[in-house]
Each structure stands twice: as structure tokens, then as C-alpha cells.
Amino acid sequence: DTAVSQTPKYLVTQMGNDKSIKCEQNLGHDTMYWYKQDSKKFLKIMFSYNNKELIINETVPNRFSPKSPDKAHLNLHINSLELGDSAVYFCASSQEGGYNSPLHFGNGTRLTVT
Amino acid sequence: DAKTTQPPSMDCAEGRAANLPCNHSTISGNEYVYWYRQIHSQGPQYIIHGLKNNETNEMASLIITEDRKSSTLILPHATLRDTAVYYCIPYGGAGSYQLTFGKGTKLSVIP
Numbered sequence: 009d010t011a012v013s014q015t016p017k018y019l020v021t022q023m024g025n026d027k028s029i030k031c032e033q034n035l036g037h038d039t040m041y042w043y044k045q046d047s048k049k050f051l052k053i054m055f056s057y058n059n060k061e062l063i064i065n066e067t068v069p070n071r072f073s074p075k076s077p078d079k080a081h082l083n084l085h086i087n088s089l090e091l092g093d094s095a096v097y098f099c100a101s102s103q104e105g106g107y108n109s110p111l112h113f114g115n116g117t118r119l120t121v122t
Numbered sequence: 123d124a125k126t127t128q129p130p131s132m133d134c135a136e137g138r139a140a141n142l143p144c145n146h147s148t149i150s151g152n153e154y155v156y157w158y159r160q161i162h163s164q165g166p167q168y169i170i171h172g173l174k175n176n177e178t179n180e181m182a183s184l185i186i187t188e189d190r191k192s193s194t195l196i197l198p199h200a201t202l203r204d205t206a207v208y209y210c211i212p213y214g215g216a217g218s219y220q221l222t223f224g225k226g227t228k229l230s231v232i233p
Contacts, residue, residue, distance in 0.1 A: 012165075041221075049207070051166065051223035063220075098165050108214075110156065111221055113165030 011035050012114040014099050020120045021089055029084045029117045031099030040082035041100040041111065042074060051098070057082055058104065086119075094121045125149075126210050131228040134204075140197040142227050144210030147191040154214040155186060156221070157195045159206040166209070166223070169195065200231045 012033045021027050033040065039058040045051045055074045056063045062074065071087045082101075086093060096116045102109040127145040134140040146155060156171040170177055170184045172193075177184045183196040197204055209226040 050225075051160075053220055053222065056220070100165075108154070108171075110168040110171060111158075111166075112168065115165045116163075 014114040033101040037101035153212040
């Protein structure tokens with residue numbers, strides 16, 4: 009049973025397109041996250057979201073928007089894709105954010121913008 | 123400012139213990155020390171975490187110094203599948219949502 013699953017695993021698209029990445033967790037967690045890993049392998053948080061608030065990393069362009077239809081899902085919508093958006097995107101989840109709440113990650117979506 | 127300092131790379135012979143050090147001298151009193159690893163092409167995997175006391179689970183042991191300024195992750199019998207990048211991350215406090223990854227240590231387990 010996959011705890012945090014993302015689809016698709018690979019996404020190739022052209023500049024200017026709009027795309028979405030889906031994420032689902034079956035752990036009953038309250039909080040979900042999106043991380044971006046660039047070509048230099050640095051992992052950076054983009055968003056964290058629970059039923060109370062969305063926390064956005066201020067460096068994330070507003071072309072990126074998370075959408076949560078319910079507690080088990082946090083999808084990532086990206087408008088007007090740019091070459092620099094090419095990266096691996098990881099979804100994660102945890103119990104209410106805090107000291108005793110390990111994050112569980114999905115296996116990533118590799119986005120390539122041409 | 124980097125919150126942690128880890129060696130960029132380490133080698134370990136298969137079957138031997140791998141000891142991965144981390145300095146986190148600016149850790150605050152309510153922050154736990156978390157360890158994650160990322161095996162090539164996979165998502166980060168939680169390993170272990172602790173506050174003050176040493177911790178052990180089925181994957182590893184965590185030794186935290188008394189002043190909490192540094193810690194060591196121990197993989198008791200390293201296997202080839204333990205080859206990965208290991209991240210030490212101070213994290214926590216109520217409402218803490220920012221698990222921030224540094225550069226980590228690339229551990230290579232050698233046959």
C-alpha cells in the first residue's frame with residue numbers, strides 16, 4: 009500500500025501550458041506539502057497546507073497554486089509553464105505540523121518543460 | 123545561514139557500521155533532530171528523530187550530545203541499499219511547517 013502517491017510520475021510539456029500534479033495520502037494525516045527539487049538536488053518547500061491554513065514559501069511564483077479537494081488530497085496546479093519549472097516535485101504529508109510529526113514523501117513527479 | 127553542518131560525502135564498507143555526524147549548534151530548545159535519507163530517484167525517507175535522549179529503531183540509532191549541538195546517526199550494519207544522501211534537520215515546535223533540507227551527506231556503501 010503506497011502511503012503517499014503522486015501522478016503522473018513523468019510529465020513532459022511545452023512552455024506556456026498549464027498542468028496539474030495530483031497527490032493523495034492514505035495515512036489520515038492532517039497536513040500536506042509540496043517540495044521542489046531542482047537540478048542541483050536542493051529540496052525546497054513550496055507549500056504546506058492543512059484544514060486551517062495555507063503557508064506559502066514567498067519565493068514561489070503565483071503561477072503555482074495548491075488545491076485541496078479534501079484532507080487526503082493536495083494537487084499542484086501550474087499555469088504558464090516556464091523552462092525553469094523543470095524539476096522533480098515531491099508531495100508529502102504529516103500529522104498536524106510540529107515536533108513529533110515525521111513527513112512521509114511520495115516518489116516524485118519529474119516535470120520537464122521544453 | 124546554514125542550520126546544520128554535515129560532511130559532503132562518506133564511504134562505508136558493506137557490513138560495517140556507518141556513523142554520520144551532524145553539527146547543529148544553533149538548535150533551539152523545542153526543536154527535534156530529524157534524520158531523513160534520499161535514495162537515488164526516490165522521495166526522502168524518514169529515518170529517526172530525537173530531542174535529548176538517544177533513540178533507536180529498526181533502521182538506525184541516533185546519538186545526541188548532552189549540549190544538543192551535534193548528533194550522530196548510526197546504521198549498524200550498512201548494506202548497499204543504504205547508499206543515499208542523508209539529511210540532518212532540526213525541526214519542530216508547535217505549528218512548525220518548514221522542514222528545511224540542507225545539502226546532506228552522500229553515503230556510499232562499498233562492497
